[in-house]
Amino acid sequence: MQNSNENLLRVEELKIEFSSSKGPTRAVNDITFNVSKGETVCIVGESGSGKSITLLSIMKLLSKNGEITNGNIHFQGNNMRNLSNKQMRKIRNQEISMIFQDPMTALNPVFTIGYQITETILNHSGLSKKATHERVIELLTLVGIPAPKQRIKQYPHELSGGMRQRVMIAIALSNNPKLLIADEPTTALDVTIQSQILDLIQDLKEKFNMGVLFVTHDMSVVTEIADRILVMYGGKIVEEGTVEDVMVNPKHPYTEGLLNSVPDINRPDRPLEPIPGSPPSLDDDIPGCHFHPRCKYAMEECSIEYPSTFTIDSDHHVNCWLQKTGEWSHHVSESEVLYDSQ
Amino acid sequence: MTKFIFQRIFQMIFILLGVSFIVFFSMHIAPGDPATFIAGEEAPPETVEQIREDMGLNDPFFVQYGDYMAGLIQGDLGYSYQTSQNVGEAILLRLPNTVRLITAGLTVAAVLGIAIGIIAALRHRSWLDYTATSFSLLGLSIPNFWLGTMAILVFAVILQWVPVGGFNSPWFTFEGIQETIIPALTLGLSSAATIARMTRSEMLEVLGSDYIKTARSKGVREIKVYMVHALRNAMIPTITVLGLSFGVLMGGTVILEEVFAINGIGRLLVDAIQQRDFPMVQGGVLLIAATFVIINLIVDLLYIIIDPRISYGE
Numbered sequence: 001m002q003n004s005n006e007n008l009l010r011v012e013e014l015k016i017e018f019s020s021s022k023g024p025t026r027a028v029n030d031i032t033f034n035v036s037k038g039e040t041v042c043i044v045g046e047s048g049s050g051k052s053i054t055l056l057s058i059m060k061l062l063s064k065n066g067e068i069t070n071g072n073i074h075f076q077g078n079n080m081r082n083l084s085n086k087q088m089r090k091i092r093n094q095e096i097s098m099i100f101q102d103p104m105t106a107l108n109p110v111f112t113i114g115y116q117i118t119e120t121i122l123n124h125s126g127l128s129k130k131a132t133h134e135r136v137i138e139l140l141t142l143v144g145i146p147a148p149k150q151r152i153k154q155y156p157h158e159l160s161g162g163m164r165q166r167v168m169i170a171i172a173l174s175n176n177p178k179l180l181i182a183d184e185p186t187t188a189l190d191v192t193i194q195s196q197i198l199d200l201i202q203d204l205k206e207k208f209n210m211g212v213l214f215v216t217h218d219m220s221v222v223t224e225i226a227d228r229i230l231v232m233y234g235g236k237i238v239e240e241g242t243v244e245d246v247m248v249n250p251k252h253p254y255t256e257g258l259l260n261s262v263p264d265i266n267r268p269d270r271p272l273e274p275i276p277g278s279p280p281s282l283d284d285d286i287p288g289c290h291f292h293p294r295c296k297y298a299m300e301e302c303s304i305e306y307p308s309t310f311t312i313d314s315d316h317h318v319n320c321w322l323q324k325t326g327e328w329s330h331h332v333s334e335s336e337v338l339y340d341s342q
Numbered sequence: 343m344t345k346f347i348f349q350r351i352f353q354m355i356f357i358l359l360g361v362s363f364i365v366f367f368s369m370h371i372a373p374g375d376p377a378t379f380i381a382g383e384e385a386p387p388e389t390v391e392q393i394r395e396d397m398g399l400n401d402p403f404f405v406q407y408g409d410y411m412a413g414l415i416q417g418d419l420g421y422s423y424q425t426s427q428n429v430g431e432a433i434l435l436r437l438p439n440t441v442r443l444i445t446a447g448l449t450v451a452a453v454l455g456i457a458i459g460i461i462a463a464l465r466h467r468s469w470l471d472y473t474a475t476s477f478s479l480l481g482l483s484i485p486n487f488w489l490g491t492m493a494i495l496v497f498a499v500i501l502q503w504v505p506v507g508g509f510n511s512p513w514f515t516f517e518g519i520q521e522t523i524i525p526a527l528t529l530g531l532s533s534a535a536t537i538a539r540m541t542r543s544e545m546l547e548v549l550g551s552d553y554i555k556t557a558r559s560k561g562v563r564e565i566k567v568y569m570v571h572a573l574r575n576a577m578i579p580t581i582t583v584l585g586l587s588f589g590v591l592m593g594g595t596v597i598l599e600e601v602f603a604i605n606g607i608g609r610l611l612v613d614a615i616q617q618r619d620f621p622m623v624q625g626g627v628l629l630i631a632a633t634f635v636i637i638n639l640i641v642d643l644l645y646i647i648i649d650p651r652i653s654y655g656e
C-alpha cells in the first residue's frame with residue numbers, strides 16, 4: 001500500500017450519457033474516486049457496468065454520441081473537463097496513457113512496430129532521428145521484447161498476442177506518463193502470458209512511480225495487482241476500499257456475489273455460486289438500488305430509494321441498505337444459511 | 343514474389359489463348375461476310391468467291407485459326423480486310439488517344455472518388471455526407487453516353503469552353519487538357535461514384551476500429567489519424583474496386599470515343615465490327631484482354647505494397 005496522499009487523478013460526480021434515437025441514456029451515474037501516485041486502483045464489475053467508458057471519458061475519447069454531462073476530472077489538480085482537443089492531445093501519452101483489451105486489434109496492421117512507437121515519441125518531443133531510434137529500442141527492451149532491433153521492422157501480425165500487448169505497453173510508456181489506464185489488458189491473453197503482463201505492469205508502476213487505473217472483471221487479477229478496488233454496478237460505484245477490506249470483508253451483496261462466483265484458492269471446496277439474473281440494461285429504469293432485483297437480501301426499502309453511502313472505516317465505503325441496520329456482515333457460510341432461510 | 347509474377351504471366355498466356363479462340367470463333371459464326379463487304383454489294387458472285395478463296399475464308403475453321411495463331415506467335419496480327427493496313431500498326435496509331443482517355447478517366451475516378459468518400463466519412467451524417475451520397479447515386483444511374491452528349495451540348499455548344507470533340511493537341515498543353523477534361527469527367531464519373539461509396543463505408547468502418555482509438559490515445563493529430571492511420575487501411579478494399587473500375591472504363595471508352603469523336607481503339611473496334619474486319623477485331627480484343635489481365639496483376643501487386651499482411655508465395 002502506498003501511503004502518499006498525492007492525488008494524481010480525481011474523478012468527481014462524473015455522469016456520462018449516450019444519445020440515441022430513443023433519447024439519452026445514462027451509462028455512468030455520479031461516480032467519484034481518486035488515484036494516487038504509485039497506486040493501483042482496480043475497477044471491477046460485470047459487462048456493461050460502465051468501466052470502459054469511465055476510462056475513455058478520462059482520455060476524452062468517448063465516441064461522438066457520448067458526453068460527460070456532469071462532474072469534473074482533475075489531473076494533478078487541474079480540471080480537464082473543459083480542455084480543448086488540442087490541449088487534450090498534449091495530455092495523452094505525455095501525462096496519461098491507455099492500453100486496451102485486445103492487442104490483436106489495438107495496433108495498426110499496416111504500420112511497423114517501430115513506426116508506431118516512433119510516431120508516439122515524436123508527437124510530443126523533437127528528438128533527433130537517432131535519439132528516437134535509441135528510445136524505441138530502450139522501450140522495447142524495457143517491456144521485455146527480445147531482439148528489439150529486428151522487431152521494429154516487423155508488422156503487428158508477425159507478433160504473438162503477448163508480444164503485441166508488450167508493444168502496446170511500450171507505446172504507452174513512450175513519453176513517461178504519470179498515469180497508466182488499462183482496460184482489461186490481459187483478458188484476451190492466455191493465463192501464463194496474462195501473469196507475465198501483470199508482473200510487467202506492476203514492475204513498471206514501481207519503477208516509474210506511476211498511478212495505475214486498471215479495469216478488469218477478473219477477481220484473481222484484482223488480488224494480484226490492486227491496492228484499492230472500486231466495484232461498479234449499473235454505472236455506479238457500489239463499494240470501494242482497500243483490496244484487503246473488500247476481498248476479505250465485502251459489504252455489498254454484489255461484491256460478495258462476484259467473489260463467490262470465482263474459485264478461491266484458500267477454500268477449494270467452496271461451491272461456486274454465480275450471481276442470478278443478468279446485469280441491467282441502460283434502458284431499464286430500476287427504482288431504488290439497481291441491484292435489488294438480483295439481490296438475495298433485498299428488503300422493501302431497496303426498491304424505493306437508492307442507498308446512501310455507508311462508511312465501514314476510513315477507506316471502505318458501501319452503498320447498501322443492509323448497512324443501515326448494521327446487522328448484515330459478510331460471512332460465506334452464514335450467507336448460505338441466510339439464503340436457505342429466506 | 344518473382345515466382346508469383348511468373349506464374350501470373352504464364353496464366354495470362356492461357357487466358358489470351360482462350361480469348362483469341364472465343365473471339366475467332368464468334369467472328370466465324372457471326373452473320374455477314376467480309377468478302378461481300380470488300381467486293382461491294384453489287385459485285386458478281388464469282389468475284390466474291392474469288393476474294394473468299396484468296397483470303398482463306400473457305401478453309402476449315404481450325405486451319406484458319408491455326409494460320410492466325412502462327413502469325414500471332416511471331417507478333418503478326420495480320421492485315422485489315424478493309425484497308426490492308428497492318429493491324430498492329432493501326433492499333434499502335436490509335437493507342438495513345440485511348441490511353442489518354444482512360445488514364446484521365448481513371449484519375450478522375452480515383453481522385454474524385456477517394457476525396458468525396460473521405461469527406462463524406464469525416465462529415466458523417468452532415469449535409470456534406472448526404473450531398474456526396476446523393477451524388478454517388480446520381481453518378482451510378484446516369485448512362486455515360488447521355489451525360490457525354492449533354493456535356494457537349496452545354497460546355498462545347500452553348501458555353502463554348504471546350505472543343506466539340508476529338509483529341510488534336512498533345513496531352514499536357516492547355517488545349518490538350520481542355521479537350522480531355524469533359525470526356526474524362528464523363529468517363530470517370532460513374533466509377534468515381536462507386537469508389538466514393540466504397541471509400542466512405544470503409545473509412546467509417548476503419549474509424550471505429552481499436553487502432554484508431556490507440557492512435558488518438560497516443561496524441562496523434564486528427565488529420566493524421568484520418569489521412570494516415572485510417573486511409574491506408576480503408577484503401578485496401580478500395581483498390582479492388584479501382585481495379586474493377588478499370589474494366590468499366592475500358593468498356594466506357596468504346597462508347598465515349600464515338601460520342602466525343604476520339605480516334606481511339608474503341609472507335610477502331612466498332613468500325614471493324616461493322617465492316618466484318620476480322621483481323622482488326624481480333625487484334626483490338628486481344629489488346630483489351632491483355633491490358634485487363636495486366637491491370638489485375640498490378641492490382642494484386644499493389645495489395646502487397648499497401649497491406650503487409652498479404653504476401654504471395656513465401
Ligand SMILES: Nc1ncnc2c1ncn2[C@@H]1O[C@H](COP(=O)(O)OP(=O)(O)OP(=O)(O)O)[C@@H](O)[C@H]1O
Pocket residue numbers: 018027045046047048049050051052053054063065066217281282
Ligand atoms: N458508443 C456507445 N453508444 C451507446 N451506448 C454505449 C456506447 N458505449 C457504451 N455504451 C453503453 O454504456 C454501458 C457501459 O459500457 P462499457 O463499455 O463501459 O461497459 P464495460 O463495463 O466496459 O463492460 P465490458 O466488461 O463488457 O467491457 C453499456 O451498457 C453500453 O451499452
Ligand SMILES: [Mg+2]
Pocket residue numbers: 051052053183
Ligand atoms: Mg469494457
